[in-house]
Amino acid sequence: MTESAATMPWLVIREDDNGNRYRVGRYATRAEAQQVADRLHAREQRQLYWVERVAQ
Secondary structure, three states: OOHHHHHOOEEEEEEOOOOOEEEEEEEOOHHHHHHHHHHHHHHOOOOEEEEEEOOO
């Protein structure tokens, strides 16, 4: 595991209408990542955002 994965283990992922997935950002806590995902989803309701942990 890289140092950044150890200190920022939570990702926000976006999936567009075509099924393409993009990493939006890395965060230190699940709560922080979920807050970002919720905020983005509220602005862009056609996009799907979710939180996942980096595999160790």
